[in-house]
Every structure is written in structure tokens, then in C-alpha cells.
Amino acid sequence: MRNKEILDLMIMGKKISIACPPKDKEGLINAAEILNEHIESIPDKSNALILTSLDLAFKSQLPQEGSTLSKTEEKNLNDLIAKIKQSMS
Numbered sequence: 001m002r003n004k005e006i007l008d009l010m011i012m013g014k015k016i017s018i019a020c021p022p023k024d025k026e027g028l029i030n031a032a033e034i035l036n037e038h039i040e041s042i043p044d045k046s047n048a049l050i051l052t053s054l055d056l057a058f059k060s061q062l063p064q065e066g067s068t069l070s071k072t073e074e075k076n077l078n079d080l081i082a083k084i085k086q087s088m089s
Contacts (some may be wrong), residue, residue: 011084012039012049018083024076031077053081
């Protein structure tokens with residue numbers, strides 16, 4: 001686990017620990033905040049994570065005005081979503 005550190009995030013009130021390169025730490029913290037904001041906006045909390053993941057994945061495919069996710073950012077977001085799903089199983 002060279003060049004990586006453990007990052008603790010709170011998603012839906014659950015502590016998620018992931019290993020990440022130091023350069024990705026800020027982006028993952030921001031991604032977790034975005035994820036939590038989306039989850040909070042969904043009334044159906046039993047499916048909030050799935051619906052939020054679907055919404056973010058859908059939006060990542062749409063053309064953006066002036067800003068798009070880089071391949072690294074998209075991979076990090078998808079990795080985070082997969083880890084969250086795994087931790088909730």
C-alpha cells in the first residue's frame with residue numbers, strides 16, 4: 001500500500017475507510033460531500049444510494065458546460081460508489 005493513505009469518509013451516516021493516493025484525497029472528500037447532498041435530496045431513503053448512483057452516473061454522461069469529469073475523477077467516483085455499495089451489503 002505504498003504511496004497511499006487511509007481516508008475516512010461518512011456516507012449516509014456510515015464511516016467508510018478507503019485507501020487512496022494523497023493527491024486524490026481532496027477529490028474523494030468532495031465526491032463524498034456531493035454524494036451525501038444527493039442522498040439527502042432523495043425522499044426514498046431505502047433506495048437513496050442506488051438512485052443517487054444512477055443519477056450521478058447518468059449526469060456524468062451528459063455534455064457539461066465548460067467542465068467534465070476527468071477519467072481519473074470518473075474512476076475515483078465509480079470506485080467510491082462501488083466501495084459504498086460493498087460496505088452496505
